[in-house]
Amino acid sequence: MDFIVDGFYRALVLLIQGDPQTLSAVTTTLKAAFLSMGMSLVIGVPAGFCLGYYEFRGKKTARTIVDTMLALPTVFIGLLVYAFLSNRGPLGGLGLLFTIPAISVGQTILALPVITALTASTLDSLDKGLRLTLISLGADKRQLFLSTLWEVRYGIVAAAMTAMGRVMTEVGISMMVGGNIKWHTRTITTAIALETGKGMFAEGIALGLVLLAIALVVNVSVSVFRR
């Protein structure tokens, strides 16, 4: 039990002193997460809007596929992205393997179904009176889309938060396509896995605390926004 308590103590010391390795992992994690969240929001919100708002043939099938994608294992995504980006793969020429953009691509695949499915659910449960009201007040198609999105803003933020949680805490993708390269592609989660394997609990706990702190800051920001 002592080594856990000791780990927490040394973690605080590392964080207060601004350990460069810890800061590097934090920076890498944030860069990859912001890139992947940006991409998945740009694609996922309109996709979720279409899936939840409109009626079309094959909607149920599309919904089932998206819902199934929610359960995609991170190592399987890592494997697929690795296969595409490796030298023998179709996108090997891009030279992205073991880079932060490669991690982001994998994390986008992880986050996209979450944002799409939750946005669609939010729009699905939206009061049908909204559309009627907006059109009757003179909204054109663009204003109808933007006002509807604004009306479900909290639902979309909740979807983004859930996806962010998945992205920040995944290990499989970062390990497989990032390679866990010190100072370059080592993220918080791959660093925790590595440090724990080496028996360096303090570093592991310190990084875990940083992850929790990031989650706290994001959640507090969202709470302020909702007010």
Place this chain on the structure above:
Amino acid sequence: MDGALYTLDQVSRCYDQSRALDRCTLSIPKGRVTGIAGPNGSGKSTLLKLLSFIEPPDEGRVLFEGREERPFSPAVRYRVTLMPQTPFLMNRTVFKNVSYGLNVKKDRTDVAQRVSVALSQVGLDFDKFAGRHRHELSGGEAQRVALAARLILDPEVLILDEPTASVDAASSFLIRQAILAFASNPGKTVILTSHDAAWLADVSDEMLFFFRGKSVAEKMGLMLFGPFERDHHTGSWLKRGEDDGGIPVSEPPDPDAVAAVPERLLQLGGNAGDHHAAFDAEVREVARRKGHSNAQVTLIGAGFPITLSCPVSQTPEPGDIARVTYPLSSLQWL
């Protein structure tokens, strides 16, 4: 009358397998108040959605000032507005809900002043209500905010679907006042439905009657749904009621037809004959209105509701059993 504002030409609208409007042809005048009456499910709300260009028809044409228009058409976007039966307020303050239409039009002049005027038209105090959210409003207040959001647009056509349904008496009064004030402006057209048939008839310059997605010529005072049966002794047809009594009808064209008799042709008193049908009914309600020579009488005959109007001097009292007659030739099969 300034001529027809709307002309509907063989308009149909379907939802899944049901036909809410069925080859409907009618016209609505400009600058008048047109009331639309009919039982639940008769297609009134669907008609209002088509008239406000929220939805396009599946068949036929909706002409506005002689031109066929569609949803989002610039010619009608800011000129026609609909207030649905259940008001929907957006998840923002009353101020932003009321001024939403002005934002859409990018009309930013004196917004606060105009919101204040619109709220006062429906009896809401700006200082008290402008900052409230929808969950801080009662049903009647929400309905009035929804109406204010339409009035601020100063539309040419105001379409209202049951504007006073499920609101308290005070809100109902204020909503009616606001509608009448709007309608009194020159050139404004109001199209509305209401569960309050007497009020609707009172405020409307024109009336349209709907049944099963079709416009019918006039208000029906008696409606009987099939099946009908033939009396073995007399050979005549009738609609059998709950109490083993029956209402005589002419021979139905098919077993599921609906028989209807115009309200104006139903009479109290008289006897059955070769050309007249008669049956007994219990008087349930008598509505006398100030300044009107006729009273509205509601009866129940063989378990079926009947409404008719008769001179105030001859009105029976609730609980009385009265004989109702109508010319058999006036019975229509819908």
